[in-house]
Amino acid sequence: MTKLFERPHSLIENFELLRPILAAHGPEILQTVREKAFQDFERVGIPTIRDEEFKYVSLRLLQDGKFAPAYGATVDRRQLETAVLGNLDAITVVFVNGEFAPELSSAHALPKGVFVGTLENGFLAHEATILEHLGKHANLTGKLGTTNDERFVSLNTAFLGEGAFVYVPKGVVLEKPVQVIFLSRADHGPFVAYPRVLIVLEQAAQAKVIETYVGLDGVYFTNAVTEAVLGKDANLEHTKVQVETDDSVHIANLSTTQEGGSVYTSNNVSFGSRIARNDVNVSLIGEFTETWLNGVTVGKGDQVVDNHTRIDHAKPNCNSFEVYKSILADRATGVFNGKIFVYEDAQKTDAKQTNQGLLLSPNATFNTKPQLEIFADDVKCTHGATVGQLRDDALFYLRARGIPRQQAQAILVYAFAAEVLEKITVKDARTALEAILFSKIGETEDLPEAIEA
Amino acid sequence: MLVIKNLHARVEEKPILRGIDLTVNAGEVHAIMGPNGSGKSTLASIIAGKDEYEVTEGSVTLDGEDILELDPEERAFAGIFLAFQYPVEIPGVTNTYFLRAALNNIRKHRNLPELSMTEFMRHIKSKVEMMELDNSLLSRAVNEGFSGGEKKRNEIFQMAVLEPKLAVLDETDSGLDIDALKIVANGVNALRGPERGIVVVTHYQRLLNYIVPDFVHVLMDGRIVKSGGRELALELEEKGYGFIEGEVAAKA
Numbered sequence: 001m002t003k004l005f006e007r008p009h010s011l012i013e014n015f016e017l018l019r020p021i022l023a024a025h026g027p028e029i030l031q032t033v034r035e036k037a038f039q040d041f042e043r044v045g046i047p048t049i050r051d052e053e054f055k056y057v058s059l060r061l062l063q064d065g066k067f068a069p070a071y072g073a074t075v076d077r078r079q080l081e082t083a084v085l086g087n088l089d090a091i092t093v094v095f096v097n098g099e100f101a102p103e104l105s106s107a108h109a110l111p112k113g114v115f116v117g118t119l120e121n122g123f124l125a126h127e128a129t130i131l132e133h134l135g136k137h138a139n140l141t142g143k144l145g146t147t148n149d150e151r152f153v154s155l156n157t158a159f160l161g162e163g164a165f166v167y168v169p170k171g172v173v174l175e176k177p178v179q180v181i182f183l184s185r186a187d188h189g190p191f192v193a194y195p196r197v198l199i200v201l202e203q204a205a206q207a208k209v210i211e212t213y214v215g216l217d218g219v220y221f222t223n224a225v226t227e228a229v230l231g232k233d234a235n236l237e238h239t240k241v242q243v244e245t246d247d248s249v250h251i252a253n254l255s256t257t258q259e260g261g262s263v264y265t266s267n268n269v270s271f272g273s274r275i276a277r278n279d280v281n282v283s284l285i286g287e288f289t290e291t292w293l294n295g296v297t298v299g300k301g302d303q304v305v306d307n308h309t310r311i312d313h314a315k316p317n318c319n320s321f322e323v324y325k326s327i328l329a330d331r332a333t334g335v336f337n338g339k340i341f342v343y344e345d346a347q348k349t350d351a352k353q354t355n356q357g358l359l360l361s362p363n364a365t366f367n368t369k370p371q372l373e374i375f376a377d378d379v380k381c382t383h384g385a386t387v388g389q390l391r392d393d394a395l396f397y398l399r400a401r402g403i404p405r406q407q408a409q410a411i412l413v414y415a416f417a418a419e420v421l422e423k424i425t426v427k428d429a430r431t432a433l434e435a436i437l438f439s440k441i442g443e444t445e446d447l448p449e450a451i452e453a
Numbered sequence: 454m455l456v457i458k459n460l461h462a463r464v465e466e467k468p469i470l471r472g473i474d475l476t477v478n479a480g481e482v483h484a485i486m487g488p489n490g491s492g493k494s495t496l497a498s499i500i501a502g503k504d505e506y507e508v509t510e511g512s513v514t515l516d517g518e519d520i521l522e523l524d525p526e527e528r529a530f531a532g533i534f535l536a537f538q539y540p541v542e543i544p545g546v547t548n549t550y551f552l553r554a555a556l557n558n559i560r561k562h563r564n565l566p567e568l569s570m571t572e573f574m575r576h577i578k579s580k581v582e583m584m585e586l587d588n589s590l591l592s593r594a595v596n597e598g599f600s601g602g603e604k605k606r607n608e609i610f611q612m613a614v615l616e617p618k619l620a621v622l623d624e625t626d627s628g629l630d631i632d633a634l635k636i637v638a639n640g641v642n643a644l645r646g647p648e649r650g651i652v653v654v655t656h657y658q659r660l661l662n663y664i665v666p667d668f669v670h671v672l673m674d675g676r677i678v679k680s681g682g683r684e685l686a687l688e689l690e691e692k693g694y695g696f697i698e699g700e701v702a703a704k705a
Contacts, residue, residue: 397541397595400501401555401611402529402562411554415545415594 010067011192012042015158018069025161026123033135037157044151053149056335056367057277057306061249067192067221070098073185075216080104083183084243084436085212088428090179091116093164097184097220098193100162108176113169116178119198122165130165134198137227138255140281143312144341145373152251152279156194156225163196168205170231177208177426184244186218197226201234201262208237210429213252215245215272222273224252230262232286237265239424243436244273246301253279260286260315267424268307268324269433270297271440276305282320283312284346295324296420298440299332299364306335313346316376322353325420327413327441328364335367342374342381349376353383358390358416360409406442413441454479454650455500455619460511462499469495469506471675477619477650484653484661484686487672488694493654494538496672497623500652501535502528515619529555530562532618536608536625543595548607549573551595552614559615577614584610584640602633609640620644621652626660638663658690671697 015038023031046062047054075096081087093116094104100118108116115122122130138153140146164180182195199209213222222244230236236256244250250273258264270276282291297305305328311320326334336355357366370383390412398408417437424430460473469492477483487493499506500513502525513520520528543551549570556576557567568576581588584606596604605625612620625637641664645651653664661669661683669685670677673694678701679685689697 391541393541394543396503396525397537397543398551398555399525400503400529400535400537401551401615402526402559403551403554404526404558405524407554407558408526411546411551412543415543418545 009046009063010065011046011062011155014067014069014192018159022159022161025120027127027131029131030160034158034160037154040154041151041158044149047149047151051149053147053308056333057275057304059249059275061275062221065190065219065221067190070191070193071188072099073097073187075101075104075183075185077104079216080181080183083216084214085179085210085241085429085432086181086214088177088179088210088426088432090177090210090426092179092181093117094181094183095162095164095195097186097191098162098182098195111172111174114172114174115165115167117165119163119165119196122167126165126167129167129200130198133200133227133229135227137229137257137283138225138253138281143283144343144375145339150253152223153225153253156196156223156253159194160196161194163198166197166199166207166209168201168207170202171204173205174207177210177429179210179212181212181214182222182224183214183216184218184220184222184248185216186220190219190221192221192223195222195224197224199226199228199236199238201228201230201236203231204233205231206235208426209239210426211238211240213242213244213250215243215248218245219247220245221249222251224250226252226254228254228256228264230256230258230264232259233261234259235263237267237425239267239269239426239429241269241271241433242273242276243271244276246272246274246303248273250276252277253281255281255283257283257285258289258291261288262286263290265292265423266294267420268293268295269421270295270305270307271436274303276303277308278306279308279310281310281312283314284318284320285314287315287317289315289318291318291320292423293320293322293324294420294423296327296417297325297334298327298437299334300329300440302331304333304335308337308339310339311341311351313340313342313349313351316345316347316349318346319350320352323420324355325417326357326366327360327417328357328366329360329441331361331363333365333367336385337369337371338383339371340373340381340383342372342376342379344375346376347378349379349381351379351381355383355385356416357387358413359387360390360413410438410441414438454516455652456514458512460496460499460513461509462495462506463509464495464506469675470499472511473675473677475670475677477652479650480647481668482645482651482653482664482666484655484666484669485672486655486658486669486686486689489656491672492675493672494623497535497621497652497654500621501525501533526558529615530559534612534615534617534620536605536612536620536622538623538625538627540596540604540608542597544597546595547592548595549591552577552611555611556614580610580613583613583643585636586610601628602630605629605637606633606640609637613640613644618648619650619652621654623654624656625653626655626657634660635663658686661686673697673701
């Protein structure tokens with residue numbers, strides 16, 4: 001592979017610096033994994049827009065910027081609580097600039113056998129389980145149509161240090177939601193952090209996990225990887241929210257594996273950052289699974305929000321339903337790429353993909369590409385992509401009843417997003433996100449007035 | 454109250470209204486009748502502020518204020534209400550949320566305090582009953598999946614809640630069965646009063662059996678060609694629009 005940029009950049013340089021510190025985290029074998037991942041990343045480097053999978057996302061910022069290894073920052077409880085989703089009634093694990101912050105995390109009595117905490121502590125009690133899954137799901141090797149372009153997974157793995165681990169044993173229903181918060185505050189110059197989350201639900205276990213990325217200040221790069229595995233008949237509602245600062249780069253990979261009979265719901269909410277890229281990959285390795293991928297993004301100013309989703313229907317009788325919506329204002333760019341692979345074995349697959357872009361400005365753009373590859377003959381697969389503006393007749397109807405233009409627009413934008421936000425069953429999280437959506441729409445250059453929720 | 458003078462309007466290059474004069478005083482109910490394509494709905498839409506029409510000449514004032522320069526929401530604040538011929542479906546926005554937002558904006562402009570959800574629900578209770586609206590319609594998305602009759606009842610319900618000064622009903626009778634027609638008419642009649650002007654735009658005289666107008670105007674080819682009392686509507690019912698065409702031709 002040719003490298004466009006030959007000179008070393010800060011992400012590579014950091015590795016030498018951090019190697020001894022990283023080696024102290026977790027069992028020894030991890031260091032071998034890190035070294036290999038680092039080589040994998042170094043070989044391909046930062047993608048350019050000539051790489052098909054990054055066609056619309058210029059990552060020059062990463063190449064040119066000096067991103068130091070994440071450093072500590074002080075965030076007190078009050079700041080946490082006033083931050084986005086910082087005050088949910090949940091079992092909470094908080095990281096600040098990539099470092100575990102025990103003083104901000106909440107201790108709860110957990111059902112027997114449940115673990116919610118850092119990977120590091122997880123290794124003490126569940127080393128075998130973690131090693132069985134860590135790095136095994138965020139991996140496309142051997143899958144159909146893969147370009148094996150997992151460089152940001154490699155980069156994250158190379159710097160694997162502190163992370164979060166959620167474990168729910170067989171048959172246990174965790175009623176209280178779990179929240180993992182990654183706060184970023186770059187008040188001493190740009191940094192890069194590598195959040196890592198592993199969620200393991202054993203057979204028939206149930207949980208709701210909210211993964212929140214919040215930026216408080218400054219320029220930084222979040223390179224996150226989350227792996228989730230659902231055992232037979234397990235049920236996971238997984239909400240990922242990113243409200244990073246306007247100057248940040250957020251690149252996240254979420255890879256989920258579902259065994260037979262399991263139900264997985266991913267709610268992917270992307271409101272922040274200068275450049276956001278989400279890869280959501282779900283692999284169905286058992287029969288009779290159900291998968292819901294819901295996504296909503298809001299881009300304004302010069303934001304770029306790129307969502308790539310991939311569902312591997314490897315087994316028969318599985319259903320997947322996907323709805324992704326993008327709201328784009330000002331000069332924002334939205335990207336959606338939705339891959340669905342139906343393997344030869346996967347008869348009776350039912351896959352439905354919907355993607356909608358709402359443009360609030362003539363200078364906003366949206367690129368959508370459904371990509372269905374079907375190798376079985378008895379399947380039901382549909383996809384639909386639309387790009388549009390707010391409906392004039394609806395706008396007039398609201399205004400004719402006395403609702404001012406800006407408020408009417410905000411109501412209609414909200415209604416567009418509601419279908420996705422309604423899927424979040426953790427009520428205080430949903431309410432908080434609705435409020436952010438309103439204020440975010442209100443702040444755009446097109447719609448200068450916020451409406452009261 | 455409403456004074457329309459020599460109103461001309463077109464859509465794209467096509468002239469639709471060619472000199473309308475109409476005065477509606479408080480307390481009066483006016484019916485505007487006419488064949489399809491005569492310009493009835495255009496007139497209703499222009500009063501409400503729909504921007505696809507271009508007014509080329511003439512004026513429309515409400516209590517002396519020129520309304521043609523106002524945005525649709527400002528006309529609503531001034532007290533204008535249009536019951537839509539085709540109420541718009543708005544998925545994702547509940548009927549109560551929508552109507553409370555509308556009412557609170559209008560109340561703000563009338564210097565009245567905004568209503569909380571509880572106060573709002575109390576405020577609309579008798580109106581829900583009057584329009585025989587199923588309570589479930591309140592929590593559903595605006596007009597989404599409503600039957601034709603439910604949509605029209607919902608329009609008159611909104612009118613009852615917003616208490617406009619001038620209400621324009623655009624073919625509110627179209628697509629209604631006789632029971633729904635009676636409910637709608639009852640709703641409108643309950644809102645008749647010395648403070649309020651009502652303009653009923655309709656093709657048929659059927660609705661006027663239930664909402665008895667003080668004045669009837671016949672609109673043809675963009676002009677009001679004949680005005681009279683209630684009996685004019687009955688005459689039209691009996692003889693059809695053809696007889697007026699004959700009269701107009703004879704005068705010319």
